[in-house]
Amino acid sequence: PQGAQCPCTPPALLSPPDAEKSPSYWNKGARRKLELALALQPAAQWAKNIILFMGDGMGLSTMSAARIYKGQLAGGSGEESVLAMETFPHMALAKVSGAVQGGTFLLPPAKTQLDPSCFQTYTIDRQVPDSAGTGTAYLCGVKANAKTLGLSGAAVYGKCRTTFGNEVDSILHRARLAGKSVGIVTTTRVQHASPGAAYAHSASRSWYADANMPKEALRDGCKDIAYQLVHNTDINVILGGGRMYMTPRRTPDPEYPEDPDQNGTRKDGRDLIAEWLSAKQNARYVWDKKGLDAVKDDSVSHLMGLFEPRDMRYELNRNTSTDPSIVEMTEKAIRILRRNPNGFFLFVEDEIDHGHHSGRAKQALMEAVMLDRAVARAGELTSPSDTLTVVTADHSHVFTFGGSTPRGNSIFGLAPKKAKDKRAYTSILYGNGPGYSIRDGSRPAASLPAAEDKDYRQQAAVPLETETHSGEDVVVLAQGPMAHLFHGVQEQHYIAHAMAYAACLEPYAAEPGCRAARRASHSTQCSPQTLLTLLALCVAALVVGG
Numbered sequence: 001p002q003g004a005q006c007p008c009t010p011p012a013l014l015s016p017p018d019a020e021k022s023p024s025y026w027n028k029g030a031r032r033k034l035e036l037a038l039a040l041q042p043a044a045q046w047a048k049n050i051i052l053f054m055g056d057g058m059g060l061s062t063m064s065a066a067r068i069y070k071g072q073l074a075g076g077s078g079e080e081s082v083l084a085m086e087t088f089p090h091m092a093l094a095k096v097s098g099a100v101q102g103g104t105f106l107l108p109p110a111k112t113q114l115d116p117s118c119f120q121t122y123t124i125d126r127q128v129p130d131s132a133g134t135g136t137a138y139l140c141g142v143k144a145n146a147k148t149l150g151l152s153g154a155a156v157y158g159k160c161r162t163t164f165g166n167e168v169d170s171i172l173h174r175a176r177l178a179g180k181s182v183g184i185v186t187t188t189r190v191q192h193a194s195p196g197a198a199y200a201h202s203a204s205r206s207w208y209a210d211a212n213m214p215k216e217a218l219r220d221g222c223k224d225i226a227y228q229l230v231h232n233t234d235i236n237v238i239l240g241g242g243r244m245y246m247t248p249r250r251t252p253d254p255e256y257p258e259d260p261d262q263n264g265t266r267k268d269g270r271d272l273i274a275e276w277l278s279a280k281q282n283a284r285y286v287w288d289k290k291g292l293d294a295v296k297d298d299s300v301s302h303l304m305g306l307f308e309p310r311d312m313r314y315e316l317n318r319n320t321s322t323d324p325s326i327v328e329m330t331e332k333a334i335r336i337l338r339r340n341p342n343g344f345f346l347f348v349e350d351e352i353d354h355g356h357h358s359g360r361a362k363q364a365l366m367e368a369v370m371l372d373r374a375v376a377r378a379g380e381l382t383s384p385s386d387t388l389t390v391v392t393a394d395h396s397h398v399f400t401f402g403g404s405t406p407r408g409n410s411i412f413g414l415a416p417k418k419a420k421d422k423r424a425y426t427s428i429l430y431g432n433g434p435g436y437s438i439r440d441g442s443r444p445a446a447s448l449p450a451a452e453d454k455d456y457r458q459q460a461a462v463p464l465e466t467e468t469h470s471g472e473d474v475v476v477l478a479q480g481p482m483a484h485l486f487h488g489v490q491e492q493h494y495i496a497h498a499m500a501y502a503a504c505l506e507p508y509a510a511e512p513g514c515r516a517a518r519r520a521s522h523s524t525q526c527s528p529q530t531l532l533t534l535l536a537l538c539v540a541a542l543v544v545g546g
Contacts (some may be wrong), residue, residue, distance in 0.1 A: 196229075
């Protein structure tokens with residue numbers, strides 16, 4: 001993959017640049033930042049568009065390491081690099097665990113107060129969360145039980161009957177009801193926990209297709225997540241993996257027709273792709289990069305692209321000729337969605353999480369770098385004057401880097417001194433996971449260039465089949481209209497409420513400012529180009545008349 005490999009011999013042990021040795025270098029830099037801070041004013045207008053970037057598993061340590069990796073990929077020492085998302089002016093921390101205290105949140109000067117009931121109910125059942133419960137929080141605005149999607153905390157994991165009456169709607173669903181175009185981009189399967197929370201109501205995040213559901217759940221009337229993807233919400237753009245859950249059993253996969261393990265899995269015989277296409281006008285379905293590239297932005301109102309039978313491949317493993325990148329999918333989605341004069345909502349997720357679970361830090365950090373590239377590209381295609389862009393994570397991981405490494409040390413390199421067992425170790429380590437290893441009664445020594453390999457598993461302290469999530473707060477970065485609502489330390493479900501308020505979506509559509517914004521958007525409006533055209537016609541008429 002292009003730009004995927006970090007140099008095996010980075011510029012470690014370099015002396016700091018001469019400019020950095022002078023106090024004036026740091027004083028001038030701080031003054032520039034201070035001037036920017038003093039000039040920063042809240043953008044209190046309403047958001048026409050919202051883009052939510054979600055780095056699955058992108059905790060603060062992952063962001064910091066990705067920043068260094070980005071800089072080293074560009075040939076620098078890495079530490080001075082800046083992620084695109086880090087340029088956003090507003091920031092908050094989101095609590096993925098813990099109880100909610102009563103009270104209200106700071107809102108714009110309209111003296112509007114969020115309904116306190118939205119923030120006092122807390123029924124989540126885990127100290128360290130999963131991606132389904134967190135997805136329900138930041139997309140639907142309520143905290144819920146682990147492994148459930150789009151349901152309140154009254155629903156019980158795996159119990160179909162507890163679904164009914166406990167459904168909660170996502171901000172994507174509410175945006176569509178308000179007349180906006182909506183889309184999902186993910187490098188996982190589109191039926192996975194994070195994107196699934198945008199449209200599904202399921203007592204189990206694992207009910208991808210009917211073949212994955214227990215007979216009792218089917219008998220009680222619950223629907224699988226793939227079925228709900230097609231039938232619950234009118235989603236304009238759906239891009240990711242997950243082909244096998246959409247077609248009948250033994251349906252050959254278009255990309256891997258000779259591999260029966262990639263065939264369709266549905267027992268009910270339904271072809272959900274065909275159902276989706278037949279129910280939409282100007283709809284297209286594609287399954288490879290060639291098909292995606294051939295879609296003209298102005299020729300479709302609905303686009304479904306499923307590029308793998310299950311999850312999409314890691315960026316470092318991606319076939320660049322057959323599978324699109326998250327940057328390319330994000331761009332295509334924005335170009336289609338932005339044609340709606342009422343605006344759009346787009347959810348973009350990257351599978352940083354899977355790299356960490358496997359203990360392969362290089363895979364995880366490359367995904368984080370790619371998410372940041374998608375953030376940067378989205379910024380080029382939209383304007384902060386009408387687009388609220390939010391970047392966050394659902395949870396963190398037991399991932400860390402340290403060891404007193406020198407400036408410019410490869411982020412995947414070794415610590416400068418050996419451990420107490422007189423063996424070398426990598427700067428990156430995991431608290432638990434598959435990287436745990438004991439040979440001949442001792443920990444094996446880490447070495448180069450092996451530690452630079454994309455599939456190298458960093459050592460872990462506790463042996464587990466897969467590495468686990470961690471429970472510390474995650475960062476929320478925002479720019480655009482109402483971005484100042486993201487401040488302080490908030491519960492994770494606050495994210496959905498702040499976005500809904502910013503775009504005048506339910507339950508905030510009746511706010512006085514929202515009513516005025518709707519009247520303005522529904523009135524006759526002329527673009528500057530239209531006004532210039534009318535002016536030219538008037539001048540021409542005067543000339544002819546004269």
